[in-house]
Amino acid sequence: MSLRYRTRTDAGLFLHPVVYLKQEMRMRSSLIGKIEKAKRYAQEPERITFSGLTAVFRGDNDDHKLSYAGGKWHCTCHFFSQWETCSHTMALQQILGKMLPKEALVSPMEAQPPEK
Numbered sequence: 001m002s003l004r005y006r007t008r009t010d011a012g013l014f015l016h017p018v019v020y021l022k023q024e025m026r027m028r029s030s031l032i033g034k035i036e037k038a039k040r041y042a043q044e045p046e047r048i049t050f051s052g053l054t055a056v057f058r059g060d061n062d063d064h065k066l067s068y069a070g071g072k073w074h075c076t077c078h079f080f081s082q083w084e085t086c087s088h089t090m091a092l093q094q095i096l097g098k099m100l101p102k103e104a105l106v107s108p109m110e111a112q113p114p115e116k
């Protein structure tokens with residue numbers, strides 16, 4: 001038996017090469033299965049719902065720190081401090097779309113009750 005095939009287990013035992021190769025093949029086919037599943041999942045973004053996030057948005061003039069947490073958006077840009085919404089949060093709402101919870105897609109202006 002060449003040293004190349006001697007593999008120590010967690011228990012400190014050496015595995016027979018055939019046992020080792022079978023185990024290796026099982027692990028590889030399991031990993032290949034996961035990669036294929038990931039490709040399918042990646043085509044179904046509606047499976048994902050962000051419960052919170054942070055991001056840096058490179059605006060035309062400056063970088064802005066964006067976050068969504070506890071059902072609220074925040075952006076460090078000047079416009080957001082006045083309007084509680086801005087082009088950066090709106091762009092992220094469009095990009096992430098179905099991956100955001102419903103309340104994250106509502107702008108503060110829409111959330112206000114209609115005037116009678």
Ligand SMILES: [Zn+2]
Pocket residue numbers: 064075076077078079080085086087088089
């Ligand atoms: Zn902003």
